[in-house]
Amino acid sequence: MSLTQTTTSWIEPFDTAADDLPGRELPWVVEMRAAARDRFRTLGWPTRRFEEWRYTDVSPIARAAFSPARGGAPARGEVETALARLPGGGKFHRLVFVDGVLVRPLTILHDLPAGVRVLSLVEALTEIPDVVQAHLGQYALYESNAVTALNTAFWRDGVVIHVPRGVALERPIEAIYLATSGAGASAAHVRNLVVCEESARVDLVEVWHAAHAGAYFNNVTTEVVAAPNASVRHVRVQEEGKSAHHIGNTRFHARRDARVSSFVITTGGATSRNDLEFTLAEPGASCELNGLYVLNGRQKADNYTLVDHASPQCKSSEFYKGVLDGVSEGSFTGRVVVRQDAQQTDAEQSNRNLLLSDDARVNTRPQLEIYADDVKCSHGATSGQLDRHALFYLRSRGIDHIRARQILTRAFASEIIASIPIGPVRDHLLPVVEDRLCPGHLLEEGS
Amino acid sequence: MLKITDLHARIDDTEILKGVDLEIGAGQVHAIMGPNGSGKSTLAQVIAGRERFEVTQGTVTYEGGNILELAPEERAIKGIFLGFQYPVEIPGVTNKYFLKSALNAQRTARGETELDAMEFLTLLRARAELMDMDPKFLDRSVNQGFSGGEKKKNEILQMAMLEPKLAILDETDSGLDIDALKVVAGGVNTLRSPDRAILVVTHYQRLLDYIVPDCVHVLCDGQIAKSGDKKLALELEEKGYGWIEKEMTGA
Incomplete structure (x- = not known):
């Protein structure tokens, strides 16, 4: 067609x-x-x-x-x-x-x-x-x-x-x-x-x-x-x-x-x-952008974000995380434009991805376009697997391999959920996300 | 309790342990000393089951059974504990949650009932007090933002909670000031008992003033070069490791 x-x-x-x-x-x-x-x-x-x-x-x-x-x-x-x-x-x-x-x-x-x-x-x-x-x-x-x-x-x-x-x-x-x-x-x-x-x-x-x-x-x-x-x-x-x-x-x-x-x-x-x-x-406007994508199977999710600093003394902070399993593909674009007169801009951005399978894919691209000269801008992007040292640490205390993976993955994802300022939404999301992380193995609530 | 015979281990293509023999009985405290790079930490991690080290020869038997084929968690459940030289930071997992997961995983695996929230908290508070640890650390992510001393105290807290039969403490004293050292040593000493063995890996004699060992071994180039009683540690303090290395190559 x-x-x-x-x-x-x-x-x-x-x-x-x-x-x-x-x-x-x-x-x-x-x-x-x-x-x-x-x-x-x-x-x-x-x-x-x-x-x-x-x-x-x-x-x-x-x-x-x-x-x-x-x-x-x-x-x-x-x-x-x-x-x-x-x-x-x-x-x-x-x-x-x-x-x-x-x-x-x-x-x-x-x-x-x-x-x-x-x-x-x-x-x-x-x-x-x-x-x-x-x-x-x-x-x-x-x-x-x-x-x-x-x-x-x-x-x-x-x-x-x-x-x-x-x-x-x-x-x-x-x-x-x-x-x-x-x-x-x-x-x-x-x-x-x-x-x-x-x-x-x-x-x-x-x-x-x-x-x-x-x-x-x-x-x-x-x-x-x-x-x-x-x-x-x-x-x-x-x-x-x-x-x-x-x-x-x-x-x-x-x-x-x-x-x-x-x-x-x-x-x-x-x-x-x-x-x-x-x-x-x-002037003085601020924004916060937090995001989490938890994908498996053949899912594809694209997060395309643009922050337009069109005025001076504005602040933006952006924090996205991805957990990718199966043959899923997650993408993140963080475009930040700082216009010429947008002085004293403060913009930070971070995208971190956790790859749980060899076949999952992540595309991450920070795009900073800065036309002002008095600005503070930072960005960082990572993608990697579960920390082997942390896995061994948990296992050396008697926690089995599967559960150690669950605990670490949950910890990675929960940082974004914890940032949501509305309690019932957090309470709803934790089990939903856990369910996605380990189908059939719902974790007990952490205390 | 622990018997190591002719243990060889390597990482990638580098052989680190080149035939270690060591035997520790219940109720004993042994210290392993030695210069940097002699294989002390490798030995500690091989006993705990770190997979990145490949055992190429020899045996490690614990309570009469070979443990080299067991996963790290299975060894932990049998009562082996490793206090890490560099405790790992785990953002997003609170100390409390970590300890409760570990303790109950071990209890379940041993066929004991899990501790409920109240029983667990009571035990945890008591043990934290013993370690002179501010309770606020219990709600913080595991080791995240902890000072060097706090991390080591946290290792001993975990040991006190899990009550292992064989505790291996890998340079638990490195980077500690004298006050923290006393607290850590105090924690270890309270765990000393006739049915428990402790293996202390250290670079400095200082720790052994507080945790007095029954036996001191010197590890050089992947082998036990010399064993003796606590006086050996003092001798090493005075003369360094050079004379032992010379003795080894001369022999």
Whole structure:
């Protein structure tokens, strides 16, 4: 199949299903969708010839025939079973999207402070149209990114959070995205927007979870705006099904003295890409990017990150780790751009990988582009096997070989999990990650 | 308890142990001294089961059985403990978790019941106090950011928790100031008992003022060149190793 054919095959079924896409009555939405659709047609699916896409092979997605996911009634029990396994546990505000569309009755909102809005994008278009219009599509630009163009043309739902000035949300907001067997081989274009006004604070936890083992595709674009002195923490837990594909584009726009953090944990998916972009737009803004990918079998996961130091006195710190087993392939790109007037920039980056099998592969590339002269930038990348000295040390104390490997691997991975500032998310992730590390050998909780 | 006969071991193509003979009985403390590069650490690690050393000849029997075919963990379960010259840092694994995993792995393998959290903590606190160790070290990652002295104390703490029958202490005294040395030696001495043997590998006579050995052996170029009682250590302190090396080549 040629590229043009794959492009057409991705537009036509969605065109057919477009009659019930939200926002048809809003001219700006209609125009944006049309322009993005044209842009996708022009750009086509990206190939590995593009530097940014060198480690993501989208052809298994491009060539697949996925029908548009339109929500609908999931098989009873499937959703309940999945929800019971996820974090939050009634403590978080919770929105549940099934096959790309919000299921209203599953929403849990505790007492939200006055003025805080937590709703679906469909609802937000009616209830807070000005906020949506002011921000949607302003940070995730579709002109240069075909996957974002596809998302912008055909998004059906997502979460919208608006936190007014000075309000600190104590409980995290959890957005759960379930893929159910009812939707089968489908593609969902999910669009999220977080607007955190001056000196406000919010935590968003995205959880991507499969209730079935079949192939499907989630194409997500999340835009996060942190106004001056605002604080946003964003967690992505990607535990899609083994045959699933996932591309997440997350764009952070941080203004003066704003603090944004991102935690990306990837354990699922056959092909996945976490594409993060941080714009430190005004002085004093800071960002933290932590990530962990735990892969086995034939999984491929690409973490592509870009931090744009567009202003002076901004700080970024990035720490990614990978654990790779089987014939999996993990990639990390840490691009940091320090613009000419971004003096007193402080940027650090580290990527460490643990290879548990001879056939697993890792690609790691720091890309620092520094145009200012008064900056502090550091980066480091390593990949290696378990420390033989440490293995012998544990074994010499009576711990058998298999368990010694488990303990050391868990220790390697747990550093990133420990950095997540939300307890129930950590509690959820430790067993999930351990399960991936040693199927069938769940470790007891360390004390 | 431990009988080593004509032990030869090499790493890659370099032969390090060239026919070691040594016998240690229950209740005894033996010291192995010798110049740098004589094979002291290699001997200690071969007994503990380090796989990077290849045994090419000889036997090591412990409590009547050959242990050379056993994995390091199997030797540990039989009661062999190695105090490391360079204790390994393990980020992300707390001392407590490490010790509990080790102790319970050994207990399970020996058919004993595991200690529960309370029993374990009570024992650990008591042993840490014996080692004059700040309890905060128990919650820190194994040896990470520990000073040289703290690392060595931590080795002895592990020994005190695991209560081995045969403890091999590989240069446990190197890099210790006199106060830390006294604490470490005190810890070792409390473990001395009629059914336990201790093999102390050291470069310096100083340690033997505090852990008084029944027997001192000098290892030179991969062989035991001389054995004697504790007076031999004092003689070495005075005259160095040169005369023994000369005696060896002359013989």
